[in-house]
Amino acid sequence: MASQETRQRKGGAPPKSGDAGLPMTITKSAGSAATGVGGTANHLKLAMVKPVVKMAKVKRNKFGTGPFDEHWLNLDCCGLFCASFTYMLHAYGVYATCLILIPPWMSTVDEDGVRTISAIGHLNRVAFTLVALLAVWAHFKAMTTNPGAVPPDAIPLEEANNPDTGANGEGKGDGKNSSLMVEDSAQPPPRKGRRLCRRCNSFKPKRAHHCSICKRCVVKMDHHCPWVNNCVGIGNHKYFLLFIFYTCLSCVYSLTLVLMRFFDCMGRHGHIRTHHITCLDRPTQLMNILGLVVEAILFGLFTCCMMFDQASVVTTNLTQIDRLKGGIDGGSSGLAGAIEVFGLNPKKNDTGGRFRPDWLSPFHHTCFPSSLQDEIMGFCRPCGSRRGNGKDSGDTEMSPMVRNGVADIV
């Protein structure tokens, strides 16, 4: 009986995303919340009972962090300001480096006063702009990617592996409708064995923590970063690491150029020659250079510290919250942490780890070996909820998609 119900649950169709914007009608058999232990007779009896229609309003926004919102984006004003400020800082860095710092230095001026940027000048401009763009794109992906919010239809692994465990069967087969029961206060909590979040009332896997800003439980939540305007969790950890890495790289790059230019300007002559080609075109440009130096030092140090901190997060596989709470059983080897962040495939030909060549690219998703997907997330979902990459259906809730043996987090 239990296995039959399990099959029914896994084959259950998910709530259609297109219906989410309207008051939704949930048709449930009377007393279904209290069944699950009954036999065939009960099912036959329930099939003859007139369905009880319950209404639940599900709000669906274009942007938001709710399970039915189309695109993941935290609408916190402070976070949006910090994210915009981050983009402006990178834009200023590109402006000051490529248009103020390099042209008077890596160029030649002919007799008519026409300046020609040298090849090395063009190379540095392209390289610096590329690093800044990678940082900005990684930031954008970190901000707009679901960090690993537990979906409403999440099923604890223990229940999926052994449907007879837990409580007395309450809630069996409710996977497809559980998402719509959040506002139905009359419903009893599903399964006594489930660990529920006191704030969002959803199933809370062992490694999940509730974020009061996103208002969701996030798997492997490290912290809520105002600069990224999002939680840093299992779903966007790679993008966050790439963002601080490329930001730190751009700071070091610009500082190196400033120092090289400074010594090039005064080194040969022992003093700063304001009219020399390697020095400033105009004295006012000094303010731009100083602004660049302050920005590079401040954010270079900040991101450098973050990188050291995150290195310990990856190598210990314990997030900052886990460490504050004294650690959890999930703490494991650095390889396991790297797998979760960068999506290494440790089973390649059974000869050991395999680094994904695209792990430095913010244009690629984090991928896990499919065999580890549910174990990493701490829950599974009804098969019917695996509905593509989430873009076609407009549903941006984390939807594991198995493709060629690799499950993507999208």
Ligand SMILES: [Zn+2]
């Ligand atoms: Zn929660």
Ligand SMILES: [Zn+2]
């Ligand atoms: Zn958050």
